[in-house]
Amino acid sequence: MKILLVDDSKTMRNIQKKTLERLGTVEFVEAGDGLEALTAIAAHPGIDLMLVDWNMPNMDGHTLVCRVREKDKTTPIIMCTTEAEKTRVIDALKAGVNNYIVKPFTPDAMSDKVQQTLAKAKGAVAAAA
Amino acid sequence: MQNQATMQPPALAAPANGKPAGVAAAVTTTLDPKLIAPFVSSIRAVFSTMVGVETTVQRPYLKNDETHSFAVSSIIGFSGQVVGSVTLSFQEETAKKLVAKFAGAELGIHDPDFADAVGELANMVAGAAKKDLGGTASITVPSVVIGSGHNIARLRDVPCVVVPCTSPLGDFTVEVSIKRV
Numbered sequence: 078m079k080i081l082l083v084d085d086s087k088t089m090r091n092i093q094k095k096t097l098e099r100l101g102t103v104e105f106v107e108a109g110d111g112l113e114a115l116t117a118i119a120a121h122p123g124i125d126l127m128l129v130d131w132n133m134p135n136m137d138g139h140t141l142v143c144r145v146r147e148k149d150k151t152t153p154i155i156m157c158t159t160e161a162e163k164t165r166v167i168d169a170l171k172a173g174v175n176n177y178i179v180k181p182f183t184p185d186a187m188s189d190k191v192q193q194t195l196a197k198a199k200g201a202v203a204a205a206a
Numbered sequence: 207m208q209n210q211a212t213m214q215p216p217a218l219a220a221p222a223n224g225k226p227a228g229v230a231a232a233v234t235t236t237l238d239p240k241l242i243a244p245f246v247s248s249i250r251a252v253f254s255t256m257v258g259v260e261t262t263v264q265r266p267y268l269k270n271d272e273t274h275s276f277a278v279s280s281i282i283g284f285s286g287q288v289v290g291s292v293t294l295s296f297q298e299e300t301a302k303k304l305v306a307k308f309a310g311a312e313l314g315i316h317d318p319d320f321a322d323a324v325g326e327l328a329n330m331v332a333g334a335a336k337k338d339l340g341g342t343a344s345i346t347v348p349s350v351v352i353g354s355g356h357n358i359a360r361l362r363d364v365p366c367v368v369v370p371c372t373s374p375l376g377d378f379t380v381e382v383s384i385k386r387v
Contacts, residue, residue, distance in 0.1 A: 086329070088309045092310075132345060159329060159330055159333020159334055160333065160336075162336070162337045181256040181330050
């Protein structure tokens with residue numbers, strides 16, 4: 078499985094990696110902001126999941142999600158952010174995220190959200206086939 | 207804190223500079239304690255969940271001078287319907303211990319990953335509090351200052367409340383200087 082981690086904090090990306098490694102063999106691609114993420118997406122085809130922070134320099138996560146969804150309607154995206162207001166969650170869902178996790182999070186909460194998101198995406202693909 | 211347990215806004219202590227209570231009372235009429243309670247909650251949640259350290263929040267007090275005696279500070283700005291800044295400050299050894307626990311690695315204070323970790327702690331404390339401040343606000347990416355003898359400049363017309371925190375890895379403060387506009 079290939080997961081793109083988009084967060085301007087390397088510490089946070091390392092924590093996410095440690096948590097997600099429990100899902101099995103995972104290849105991680107990392108980006109420090111939305112612009113780097115767009116470059117990474119072009120350079121690394123076949124991404125199975127994106128974990129995206131909101132507040133980042135150069136291009137924030139919401140803008141990144143909008144840009145990704147212009148061409149890619151299917152890759153699951155989870156917003157992983159401190160932004161917890163209902164309006165923010167709604168904005169993110171409207172932009173096209175599949176799930177939302179608020180920082181601070183426990184490893185179990187992160188792992189559960191990822192598995193839930195991947196299972197739903199797999200079900201959607203099966204239903205479409 | 208009893209106030210936190212009953213979800214009431216925390217009462218502010220008199221300033222540590224020994225000024226009469228009357229002065230503290232006059233200043234608190236311009237400060238909304240409901241702006242402080244969300245930070246009390248977020249500090250405990252962030253350090254417990256992400257660092258694995260139980261943090262005790264002591265009684266907040268108004269800061270009446272600009273001296274700042276810490277070696278490491280991380281600053282988050284607020285804009286929108288809430289403006290100002292929030293600063294997490296640590297002594298060097300406490301910062302190193304908390305960062306080691308959070309990041310899972312021992313880092314020197316001049317390692318770029320050290321500043322990153324400190325910045326992310328401030329980001330989460332500010333971000334987690336933001337939703338309970340009322341109104342809409344945005345937060346900046348963190349700025350981190352390393353080195354003793356630094357002072358933090360703030361908006362001049364916004365009171366600064368010091369939230370002292372204790373943990374098994376050392377004491378630190380969160381300085382909240384925000385107002386609703």
